[in-house]
Amino acid sequence: MNTAIVIQARMGSTRLPGKVLLPLTAERTVLDWVIERVRQNRVVKDIVLATTTAAHDDILEEYANRNGISLYRGSETDVLARYLGAADRFGLEALVRITADCPLIEPTLIDAVIRRGMNSGADYVSTEGYPRGSGDAEFVTVRALCSAEANAGETEYYHEHVTTYLLDHPTQFQIEILHPRADEMRLDVRLTIDESADLELVRQICEHFAPRIDFTLLEILDFLDTHPTLAHLNAHVQQKIQ
Numbered sequence: 001m002n003t004a005i006v007i008q009a010r011m012g013s014t015r016l017p018g019k020v021l022l023p024l025t026a027e028r029t030v031l032d033w034v035i036e037r038v039r040q041n042r043v044v045k046d047i048v049l050a051t052t053t054a055a056h057d058d059i060l061e062e063y064a065n066r067n068g069i070s071l072y073r074g075s076e077t078d079v080l081a082r083y084l085g086a087a088d089r090f091g092l093e094a095l096v097r098i099t100a101d102c103p104l105i106e107p108t109l110i111d112a113v114i115r116r117g118m119n120s121g122a123d124y125v126s127t128e129g130y131p132r133g134s135g136d137a138e139f140v141t142v143r144a145l146c147s148a149e150a151n152a153g154e155t156e157y158y159h160e161h162v163t164t165y166l167l168d169h170p171t172q173f174q175i176e177i178l179h180p181r182a183d184e185m186r187l188d189v190r191l192t193i194d195e196s197a198d199l200e201l202v203r204q205i206c207e208h209f210a211p212r213i214d215f216t217l218l219e220i221l222d223f224l225d226t227h228p229t230l231a232h233l234n235a236h237v238q239q240k241i242q
Helices: 030-038 055-067 079-089 107-120 142-152 156-160 164-168 196-209 217-226
Strands: 003-008 047-052 070-074 094-099 124-127 138-141 175-178
Touching (some): 003 079, 047 055, 070 079, 094 107, 107 124, 107 138, 138 142, 142 164, 156 164
Parallel strands (some): 047 070
């Protein structure tokens, strides 16, 4: 099954504009970290950066060209169509959806959702119960996304939030959800970046482990447990649906 990791990125974030290219450490931006962490997966090596046709995202096209990353530009508001456009452009049968605000995505969880999807024949595989931003990888077949688009009609919600049609109609698709072990189930921890408080927490985590970029989720949780004030930096941030 021809599969690629498709990273959804844009500069027009309302809560933290331009966040994907903000510096996270001295040498790497948020998007650099996402890509470096994604590259640590052991199953799928092809990466596509899926951004929009808006002028403010020209800089992301320059980024992709400079770093030798495949690029697709599509609708800013119809993100489902953007993913399907990327799948068509690169001849994909399945894809792994990752958003560019998860610089601490866990590579082993990317592996897990891909392997489960490929081995089980599921339409959709994701995770639930891990810290937000660590397990946010979704394996989905292009056939399932095409079905979602065909049945979503004019409902903007389903076009803006790529996989929500599948999750709202579980009898139409084979859906599998992976759950964490007890020591990884930490819903009180946010490792995604929506606001400046999120950025500050992730920066401190990355700086602690520098120059390593391969530290694990369990190492992050151990660090936060020994520095409890850090874990509260972004406790007030409300998660938006992606």
